[in-house]
Amino acid sequence: MTAIDPTLRTTRTTCPYCGVGCGVLATPDGSGGAAIAGDPEHPANFGRLCSKGSALGETVGLEGRLLYPMIRCKGVLERVAWSDALDHVAHRMQHIVARDGADAVAFYLSGQLLTEDYYVANKLMKGFVGTANVDTNSRLCMSSSVAGHRRAFGADTVPGCYEDLDKADLLVLVGSNAAWCHPILFQRMRRNKEERGARIIVIDPRRTDTASDIDLFLGVKPGTDTALFAGLFVHLADNGALDKDYIANNTSGFDDALARARSIAGSVTATALATGLSEQDVAAFFAMFRETERVVTLYSQGVNQSAQGTDKVNAILNCHLATGRIGKPGASPFSLTGQPNAMGGREVGGLANQLAAHMMFTPPEIDRVRRFWKAPRIATHEGLKAVQLFEAINRGEVKALWVMGTNPAVSLPDADIVREAMKKLELFVVSENVLSNDTVEAGPHVLLPALAWGEKSGTVTNSERRISRQRSFLPAPGEARPDWWILSEVAKRLGFREGFNYKSAAEIFREHAALSAFENDGSRDFDIGALQSVSDEAYDALVPLQWPAREGQSPGERFFANGGFFTNDGKGRFVAPDVPALRSETNAGRPLRLNTGRIRDQWHTMTRTGLSQRLGAHLPEPFVEIHPDDANKYGVVDDSFARVTTDYGQSILKVVVSERQQRGTLFVPIHWSAMNTSHGRIGALVQSFNDPFSGQPEAKATPAAIAPYEYVFRGFALSRKQLALPPHLWWARAAIGGGFGYLFADNADLSRWPAWLHDIGGEDIAEYRDFGGGVYRAASFVGDRIEACLFIGPAHDAGDWEVVKSLFAADSVSDEQRRMLLSGKSTEGVASTGPVVCACFGVGRATICDTIAAGARSAAEIGAKLKAGTNCGSCIPELKRLIAETGGAAKEAKFAGAAS
């Protein structure tokens, strides 16, 4: 009998991307990869996965991983032993604290850390080093929701759960592109629509894929959500839709908040004027909300990431409190969390203005946490919030920074300043999975290799407060270690052995659970006391469970249906929001508003999704989306290039002209960094104005200008290895089948290319030169396989990226194909399926259009023939657009096309 390799068994774990928190079944393939499937038993996804989750197996390789600790010595990073790296960090921290005080050091953490890692980091700094300068990228993500919840509920509580999305009769999505960003939840909402007839309303300046095929789209002017919900509040009050008993028994502040709402938007007309919507649409929205008892309002970054994000949150919560539609099946406000452990970070107190376990910097709570931790030097006041923290670093006040699990050189606003600030640090430590990203390039003194998804083990909490295990199914590579271990080792060296002598993630989890229950008695929402004595075995086997999980009580699902708020008097608060205004004005030089956000198949700064060819195929280049009228006005043309400029920086991007974009606004995705594009790192252009309550930056409304940018040549290069391109090019890199693809545009003479191609090697080089005609094509071969190839031509005549990609992916090309390749003619016998529309099954636009031409008339019919759209469903809106447009130019669906 052959023994079964135990490492090849299927492991139940959780997806490391969005806050939906889908369960994943991972089966290692024995050679470093893994087969991935949805976990049918996980209550977040019941077996489904979106394109990003399905492609996880393509992202677990070790290429580009940071595998050993390194210390910078005379400017160069050198591999060192763990003990040296840890000693170095501890000694330098100790020295700086002794000299300048504890507030001179800071941690910048991430909602992608596991709860156990996060707990240890927070305990070390706030309890033992003695500073609350611990903030996290959740500041850029969830902090306005946290602040809004705290103002209204007295605690950071998400009242509802996912089941409400199945039970609601009306789903209102505000500032959320859930079709792309929370795909599995969005499919759940769509199923509710199809099966139960629930109606969907989307409120967003852009007509996103979330807004296709819905009941009402409200294309508000940026930043005007507070006016819309103030108007709704007034309407509910004036039309007999209030739940007067709920208001009287369970809330306070109603009259003031209503008076303020009246002054902001006292009528349908005033609301329409303030939001840029038609009176008809406003009235339709108000009526639908008024008449539907079971309504869930979901909100995300269009609400949170604004200079009045907290007020926007409270304007929404006011409407739910006023109608008593909170914490009831199918009726609740619902903040969609972004990162896999955004919620876990809030539980441990990862934000600089929270202490731990939903306790704050008030004297009784400080003392309680101090006693529980036996903390020698507990922080007694709030620390610096992300943007302030980096400002303090820039001023030289904070001298030591440890970045863990985030890439601030890309993702913070005004990112060039951030990069410069980090260079001033006396001690700059980065714990990472990857050997290079923009933050690593900013010059850390110490690099610490952390375990990545698939290797690390612990817990995460999703948007509905459900705690799930992430389990390891791959061996720890090189010398990578869990983040909690790295932190504990430094803590011990700082003299805190007693508090940090952890042996396992389970032990940390038990302590975290015990703190949540410590002197709680129902006074705090976050309580998982039922798990404080969980055995190692039970922790290993933990099934997904929602909090609260109070000791001796059955887990609760929802909050506040009958009041019971966490304020001093137990009442929920209506909050009077400020009159809505954006922090910065547009002007003649900056006439447009730059909105930034996400695309369907990439995750943040692409350190992981960027490795997947399937995910790289949908939108391979950084782009700016603009309305046709604005495109005319500013002279930019679809599929050409444009320069976008703000007061903070500039970038050059591919132009996508689209009716879906609101006039006066631009949209640029956040994913490209200096690692994968020359000019597309958009964080450098974003203003750093913050919400006054949450400190969350307004990432969606920077005044900007756009102008055409000309390139004489376009081209692309494909290679088995990563390439160093010649200088002064515009370029973007994408993972492709069998290697790396680079799309570029150039103004320099073609003569530099032949030597460059010869330098990158290959045995057998074939080329075609017509420099006069602006054309150069070349390919190098090893045997019959293409090793590298390069296509350059005048704009729109550089060769077909999709065709060449499929030849490149092949193990061998025939002589005929080789000739055709260099002739630049469309290569017969090579099927180009066109840009990928369905990433789950790799189905291209050309294939889909052929199927439509052959008679398919619905997304379901396309699915039956090609499988496209039948897994995560995120491409269904695009399939429907193609059906509507086929016969015409199918232009909208094209989005950022390739350089063909």
Ligand SMILES: Nc1nc2c(c(=O)[nH]1)N[C@H]1C(S)=C(S)[C@@H](COP(=O)(O)OP(=O)(O)OC[C@H]3O[C@@H](n4cnc5c(=O)[nH]c(N)nc54)[C@H](O)[C@@H]3O)O[C@H]1N2
């Ligand atoms: N594919 C993918 N999914 C992801 C992520 C990813 O990187 N890629 N990241 C995850 C994370 S961390 C997060 S935080 C979530 C974010 O998820 P979302 O918040 O859904 O994503 P965004 O694209 O940032 O922004 C949402 C929408 O807000 C709109 N918006 C801008 N300004 C306003 C405004 O003033 N009012 C209103 N009502 N809307 C406005 C934008 O046009 C945009 O369509 O996604 C998570 N899921």
Ligand SMILES: Nc1nc2c(c(=O)[nH]1)N[C@H]1C(S)=C(S)[C@@H](COP(=O)(O)OP(=O)(O)OC[C@H]3O[C@@H](n4cnc5c(=O)[nH]c(N)nc54)[C@H](O)[C@@H]3O)O[C@H]1N2
């Ligand atoms: N303009 C603009 N800016 C934005 C946004 C926007 O909409 N517009 N959105 C904001 C939001 S909501 C978010 S959440 C942020 C996201 O921005 P970031 O957090 O900066 O983006 P990521 O690419 O997810 O960075 C995570 C890094 O951590 C590493 N990593 C992953 N797992 C681990 C681990 O377990 N341990 C360690 N040590 N490292 C790990 C990855 O390799 C990667 O380098 O961007 C924010 N910035």
Ligand code: SF4
């Ligand atoms: S929706 Fe997609 S990215 Fe989000 S957790 Fe599920 S599989 Fe992962």
Ligand SMILES: [Mo]
């Ligand atoms: Mo986020």
